[in-house]
Amino acid sequence: MARWGSAGKTPRFLGQFSGYLFRYATWLPVLIAFNSYVAQVTWIRGPSMYPFLNPHYNESLRKDLCLVSKWSPHRNLERGMIVVFRSPENPHVTVVKRIVGLEGDVVRTKPPYPYEHAKVDVGHVWVEGDGDKTKDSNHYGPVSTGLITGRITHILTPLERAGRVRWWEHAEREGVQEAQAS
């Protein structure tokens, strides 16, 4: 028996196939909402967080697989957290860095920055990569928290380093004068 709309000419397989395709496609908006508000799994590219992430970036093509929590990304930011944000220089590029200073902190900067000390503006954070090959706040200054889209909570692969990201063990960085808690 022909399906309606096909007037008996279309093979039955095509009608069923498009039906399944549509039924799976209706879950796409759910997937997008989940990825933008709950969690996302992503590969880390590049050496900017060496040696914490991608420790073998110059030895193999292996990349770390990480779990990014997207739940309220601008709230409760702490020094040491690894955050995912849109680059201030190019909004179509997403980068991963570690928070070094929160708003009000005075940070002793690293070479490319034109001044020796920088005060982090309201609503901004100072981010830096762990490695040497990194383009971070020392290049483009403090980053608005509105650009932050998530934080890395777990490493999934490789298995020997898999587990929770213990960001609180990296909260201290020399030369950061923390703002007075008011």
Place this chain on the structure above:
Amino acid sequence: MPPRFRPSPSIFNSSPRPLLTPKPPHPHPLNRRLTSNKPAKPLLTQRLHALAQRIQLGARARTSRLLGHPLRALAFAVKFLAFGHLVMEYGIWPRAVAGPSMLPTIAVAGSWALIDFTHRFGRGVQVGDLVAYHIPINTQSGLKRVLGMPGDYVLVDTPETGGDTMIQVPPGHCWLIGDNLDASRDSRLFGPVPLGLVRGKILAIFQPFRSFEWVKNPMQPSS
């Protein structure tokens, strides 16, 4: 004499045709068209009627499938909400706007803006457009006019009352200014805004049941 029992023919043999019918003779090759065994092709009206019936049946089956089970109803609700979120965040959707910073263009209260979110991250935004953006120094949203895109030179301070310093807008940023310079907190306060904070471009400003106006870019030549 008792009546002889005779089974009703309607029970045992309901078909009017005899059970064993001789096969119709093979038609003569010249008459094949006229004496085909196939049933007659239904009329167009009959076919349409059958189609409508099938659609109706299918719809009924589908609604019962959707709402027949609580999990199915939940899945439908989740999919519906997610689709709404997709349209409201990535499509075109109106948002209420308020405040004195855009005064000649937008009233202080009661106005709505039709926002095209496909222009987020500054895609296709030009100098003179109105954009909705996340304010860099807090978590609120604002609506301002683009004064400079990456590479443009802009005046840092208010014209006439401020200094004459001009800076070049850095790559990946834009310079946003309110139309009402006296009552606007914009790039003069917080500097260039990263394009990653731009949420969309304003297509139209309207007040429900009162007015509707498409936004025109004043920098474009009027034709």
